[in-house]
Amino acid sequence: MAANFWTSSHYKQLLDQEEVDVVHPLDKEKGITLVEFKLLKMHMANYIWKLATHVKVRQRVVATAVTYMRRVYTRKSLSEYDPRLVAPTCLYLAAKAEESTVQARLLVFYVKKMRTDEKFRFEIKDVLEMEMKILEAINYYLVVFHPYRSLSQLLQDAALNDTSMTQLTWGLVNDTYRMDLILVHPPHLIALACIYIASVLRDKDATSWFEELRVDMNVVKNISMEILDFYENHRMNMEERLNAAMAKLSLKF
Amino acid sequence: MEKYEKLEKVGEGTYGKVYKAKDKSSGQLVALKKTRLEMDEEGVPPTALREVSLLQMLSQSLYVVRLLCVEHADNRKDASKPPKPVLYLVFEYLDTDLKKFIDSHRKGPNPRPLSPNLVRSFLYQLCKGVAHCHSHGVLHRDLKPQNLLLDQERGILKIADLGLGRAFTVPLKSYTHEIVTLWYRAPEVLLGSTHYSTGVDMWSVGCIFAEMVRRQALFPGDSEFQQLLHIFRLLGTPSEKQWPGVSSLRDWHVYPQWEPQNLARAVPSLGADGVDLLLKMLKYDPAERISAKAALEHPYFDSLDKSQF
Numbered sequence: 001m002a003a004n005f006w007t008s009s010h011y012k013q014l015l016d017q018e019e020v021d022v023v024h025p026l027d028k029e030k031g032i033t034l035v036e037f038k039l040l041k042m043h044m045a046n047y048i049w050k051l052a053t054h055v056k057v058r059q060r061v062v063a064t065a066v067t068y069m070r071r072v073y074t075r076k077s078l079s080e081y082d083p084r085l086v087a088p089t090c091l092y093l094a095a096k097a098e099e100s101t102v103q104a105r106l107l108v109f110y111v112k113k114m115r116t117d118e119k120f121r122f123e124i125k126d127v128l129e130m131e132m133k134i135l136e137a138i139n140y141y142l143v144v145f146h147p148y149r150s151l152s153q154l155l156q157d158a159a160l161n162d163t164s165m166t167q168l169t170w171g172l173v174n175d176t177y178r179m180d181l182i183l184v185h186p187p188h189l190i191a192l193a194c195i196y197i198a199s200v201l202r203d204k205d206a207t208s209w210f211e212e213l214r215v216d217m218n219v220v221k222n223i224s225m226e227i228l229d230f231y232e233n234h235r236m237n238m239e240e241r242l243n244a245a246m247a248k249l250s251l252k253f
Numbered sequence: 254m255e256k257y258e259k260l261e262k263v264g265e266g267t268y269g270k271v272y273k274a275k276d277k278s279s280g281q282l283v284a285l286k287k288t289r290l291e292m293d294e295e296g297v298p299p300t301a302l303r304e305v306s307l308l309q310m311l312s313q314s315l316y317v318v319r320l321l322c323v324e325h326a327d328n329r330k331d332a333s334k335p336p337k338p339v340l341y342l343v344f345e346y347l348d349t350d351l352k353k354f355i356d357s358h359r360k361g362p363n364p365r366p367l368s369p370n371l372v373r374s375f376l377y378q379l380c381k382g383v384a385h386c387h388s389h390g391v392l393h394r395d396l397k398p399q400n401l402l403l404d405q406e407r408g409i410l411k412i413a414d415l416g417l418g419r420a421f422t423v424p425l426k427s428y429t430h431e432i433v434t435l436w437y438r439a440p441e442v443l444l445g446s447t448h449y450s451t452g453v454d455m456w457s458v459g460c461i462f463a464e465m466v467r468r469q470a471l472f473p474g475d476s477e478f479q480q481l482l483h484i485f486r487l488l489g490t491p492s493e494k495q496w497p498g499v500s501s502l503r504d505w506h507v508y509p510q511w512e513p514q515n516l517a518r519a520v521p522s523l524g525a526d527g528v529d530l531l532l533k534m535l536k537y538d539p540a541e542r543i544s545a546k547a548a549l550e551h552p553y554f555d556s557l558d559k560s561q562f
Contacts, residue, residue, distance in 0.1 A: 008389065009310050096299040097306060104295060128296040132325055132338065135297065140323050142306030 005186065009141045015074060020180045024077035027249070032078065036245035040078060042178045042234075043242055044069055044087050047253065049177075051088060054110040055102045057095055059174070060146060065094035066177045067144045072137045074183065081133070084120055084253045089130040097142040104128065117252040144182070147173050147191035154191055158209045160199065168198045172227065179230055185223055189215065193223035254326040254341065257285060273346060282346035283321060289339055301340060307391055307415045308342075315562075316382030318402055318413040319345040344413075348405055351375070351398035351461070359468040366522060372465045373527075373557050375401075375410045377549065379458055381562060382412040384545035387451045391415070396457035397437045398464060435480050436460065436470050440491070441539050443481050445503030452539030455548075459534030466520045466527070481508070488535060489513030496537040526553040 005011055023037045032040075045066045052062040068090040072081060088107050095102040104124045111122075151173055155161040172194035176182065181190050192215060199206040210217060246252060257274040263284065264271045272285040288301045308320040324341040358367055379401065386393055393400075393415060400414040439456035441449050463471040472487070474480030485491070490511045491499050499505060516535070517528045530553040533543035543551070 092296075093302075096297070096302050099299065099303070101295070101299055131296045135302075135323075136325065140305045141309055142302060143310050 005145045005188075008143055008145060010143055010145050011186065013071075013141060014186070015183050017180075017184055020070075020074055020183050022074070024073075024079070026077040026079040030079065030248045032245065032248055036241070036248070037073075037078075038180075039238075039242055040083065040245055040249075041070060041073060041180070043246075043253075044083050045178050047087050048091050049174075051091055051107070051110060051114065054114070055091070055095075055106055057091070057100055057102060058098070060148065061094050061098045061100055062091070063146050063148070063174075063177055063182075064098055064144045065091040067182050068094055068134065068138060068142075070180055070183050071141075072134055076137050078249055078251075081130075081137070083251065084117070085122055085126060085130045086134065087253075089127050089134055092127055093131055093134060093142075120253070145187045146182070147176070147187040147194070150188035151191040151194065154188070154195060158195065158206055160195065160204060160206065165195075165198055165202060165204070168202065169194045172197060175230075176227060179226065181223065181226065185219070189219055189223060192220045193227060196220055196224045197227060254324055254328075256324075257283065257343075259285070284344040284346045286342040286344060287339055288342070289337065297340060301342070304415045305342060310389055311386060311391060311415070314382060314385040315409070316378050316385060316411055317415075318347070318411045321345060347402035347409075347411060349403050350413075351401040351403060351410065351465075354403055354405070355398060355464060355468055366468065367465055369522070369524075370557075371408065372462075373554065374408060375403075375465060376458075376462050377554055377557055377559070377562065378410040379412070379461065380545045380548045382410075383454050383458060384549065386412070386415075387454070387545055392451060393454050393457075396454055396461065398461060401461070435474055435477070436472055438477075438480060439539070440481065440484055440537060441502065443477050443484075444499070444505055447503070450539065451544065452542040455534050455542045455545060456539075458545070458548075459531055462527075462531055462534065463520055466523045471519065477504075485509075485511050487514050487516070487519060488537070491537040499537070524553075526551070526555075529553070 021034055021038075023032055023034055027037065048065050048069065049062055052065070069086055072086060072090070088111050092102060092104060092107055104127050108122070108124055108127065148170075151169055152161070152166075155166060155169065169191075173191065176190055176194065192210075192213070195206070196210070198204075210220075256277055258277055260273045260275060260282075262270055263273045270287050272287065274283050274285045275281070276283055288298060305320070305323060308317070311317045312320045321343045324343060326339050326341065328337045328339050355367070358365055379396075383393065383396070393412065395414065396412070400412065402411045402413050403409065404411075437457035437460045439449065439453040442453055460471050472480060472483040474483045485508060490508050493500050516532055517523070517525075520528065520531065523531070530543070530548065530551045533551070534548070536542040
């Protein structure tokens with residue numbers, strides 16, 4: 001099983017941070033900055049997560065949906081691919097790809113229920129049209145590997161699989177989907193970074209275990225720093241900054 | 254879709270028609286697998302999505318049919334009517350499949366056995382393809398002669414129709430019951446096991462192996478119950494000793510107690526090495542069944558020139 005990620009399309013599609021951090025020209029024209037771009041994607045990820053709790057799908061499906069959304073915006077603009085439609089459609093597509101189909105009308109129903117913008121209306125056919133556009137944008141690459149699987153295996157191997165560590169690392173992994181990490185790093189390294197942070201927070205000495213792993217600890221530490229920076233950056237006046245970004249695109253959701 | 258000229262309909266897949274067509278610019282023959290998208294219902298069928306995504310991942314193997322591209326078209330015959338969106342999976346074209354090939358050796362003007370070397374070569378390629386799928390975490394779940402395409406001229410076999418395939422994760426979760434075509438269905442599936450794995454494909458490979466040698470199906474059951482009886486009659490009714498846990502499977506009943514027959518008699522033209530490999534593929538306990546990767550190393554293949562694969 002170890003071999004499969006390395007030969008997967010997911011591995012071949014990993015991008016450099018510089019390739020992910022590109023604001024599409026059409027969005028740039030509207031004044032969207034890189035920071036705002038990231039913020040909007042984070043908001044979309046949160047939105048997908050929220051929507052998923054209504055339609056009751058597994059965490060893995062949500063993680064796949066967020067990954068699709070992030071892949072779409074490495075190639076397409078927020079201006080042309082309306083986030084309010086892309087978000088539910090990614091969830092719709094991920095549910096299908098992960099074999100737990102959610103009916104389109106159910107999604108549309110909950111989007112309407114959660115609606116924040118009275119003016120924005122869409123129907124099932126819009127989701128289905130967007131599904132086609134997303135498939136083309138991501139070139140039908142639908143297989144995504146997530147850190148969750150390696151996480152439980154690694155925690156067990158490190159003998160850190162008590163409830164408190166499991167919950168903490170699991171939550172950290174969930175939070176990594178609010179960033180672009182899944183597009184840039186192999187999933188097991190993201191899992192290791194989360195374990196690293198958790199072991200520091202919980203005061204567990206895992207140094208020797210990490211040393212015995214044949215992985216580049218610099219990469220793991222860099223990912224950890226990115227996660228910590230993310231938490232640091234998002235403590236202050238999020239709402240305001242997000243609203244400013246959305247106003248530029250005349251969006252509300 | 255103007256790029257392709259449809260030549261003829263060659264079959265019906267699990268979710269749509271298949272056409273033989275020609276790429277107008279290159280002259281290359283392709284197979285177009287058409288999927289109508291019910292835009293008022295649920296969009297792209299999950300089976301088509303799954304096949305595309307798995308093929309994207311597996312298509313680099315010589316032994317899995319190559320997906321060349323995916324084309325999305327709005328088939329509008331009449332400008333006044335709404336468009337009918339269609340998805341075409343464009344595959345390389347292969348001229349026949351193993352079912353037709355075996356049939357042509359059983360009936361028709363010139364009935365004759367498949368040459369032992371050809372059986373060996375096809376089985377080796379099949380194991381290669383299955384090993385490739387399994388190493389990528391994909392179960393095929395519906396291996397049967399119709400799904401194995403052949404390039405007769407070059408003697409190449411490729412696995413097709415991954416519509417039922419699924420990327421698996423560990424631990425294996427319960428899959429939807431009832432999936433593999435009856436004749437090639439593994440006993441654990443027939444008995445209602447919900448935690449099955451790569452062994453289900455290896456069972457099918459064993460049945461296909463025997464079928465190539467016999468030119469007729471090994472276990473041609475027409476109901477699930479019949480299918481089990483066919484298997485038990487030849488291999489003996491499985492015991493708890495042979496297959497720990499069998500009697501606690503969901504659909505286990507008390508069956509007549511058959512003694513195992515000599516498998517070699519079911520495949521009289523097959524040599525001892527071949528029979529040994531077949532026995533390992535048809536082990537009752539899925540955990541004991543030979544893996545595709547291990548099968549490639551079996552002495553049965555020693556006489557094969559592996560460098561050509």
